[in-house]
Amino acid sequence: MHYADAEPSTLLLLIDDVQRLGLRHRFEEDIGRALDRYISQGGYIFESFMDRSQGKFFDNLGNDIKGLLSLYEASQLAFEGEEILEEAMEFAIEHLRGFKSVNIGKNLQDQVVHSLDLPLHRRMQWQDACWHIESYRTRKDMNYGLLELAVLNFNTVQSILQEDLQHMSRWWNNNIGLGNKLVFARDRLMECFFWTVGMAFDPQFSSCRRGLTRVTSLITTIDDVYDVYGTLDELELFTDAVESGLICARPSSKRQSGVTTRSPQRSMNTSIMAGSQSREFSS
Incomplete structure (x- = not known):
């Protein structure tokens, strides 16, 4: 993985795709180095999304569906007492439920329903990788090389x-x-x-x-x-x-x-x- 000159948002989206497609074990060291570099630069970012004067997340975040999905998945990893992440979960769930019946594109809508049904870290990895391979195949920004690697990797793991x-x-x-x-x-x-x-x-x-x-x-x-x-x-x-x-x-x-x-x-x-x-x- 080449990430030295990549934009943080592009890098995080790539890492997310790699992990959801079941390829984490093949790029574990690269992912670790990239995330360490990003965290050292960005730190704890959730507070930057909040209007502290009103004690809530900025309303305009509710229109960013992909951002809400990421916020929702991240909030699932909160420890007891992390109030910001607890608020993030409530905020994300409230807005994502509103998109379940809105025409936002089949692929994105399927992701919203899939995530709300059961968060990523609560799913069995290879079952979820199977679902994401099929979903990734229909995305307009699909990387064919990454898809081909994910398919080959899934079939290899299934054989094992x-x-x-x-x-x-x-x-x-x-x-x-x-x-x-x-x-x-x-x-x-x-x-x-x-x-x-x-x-x-x-x-x-x-x-x-x-x-x-x-x-x-x-x-x-x-x-x-x-x-x-x-x-x-x-x-x-x-x-x-x-x-x-x-x-x-x-x-x-x-x-x-x-x-x-x-x-x-x-x-x-x-x-x-x-x-x-x-x-x-x-x-």
């Missing part, structure tokens, strides 16, 4: 996540076999994996996603053992066994408690991917 899911599906259904043997328990592998994608969204964190998926899947299963399946006497024995350390993982053992574990299948479970609603973009 699908590989992670396939790995976890084999572990759940074949390696430990709980997906097939504990019919009373909720089979929530996909839900647990999806949650980890929201937590560890950068593509290089496959090990983190897989580890968290294992933990949350086992916790869900144990929860069902206690809530649905086990009798009081059985649960007391199970709890005592866990607390006294009698239950331990034996990955090298082929037989545990009379249950035989099967070796992993070599072929991919294609039905898992068919149900994951994968989406591939074309540039």
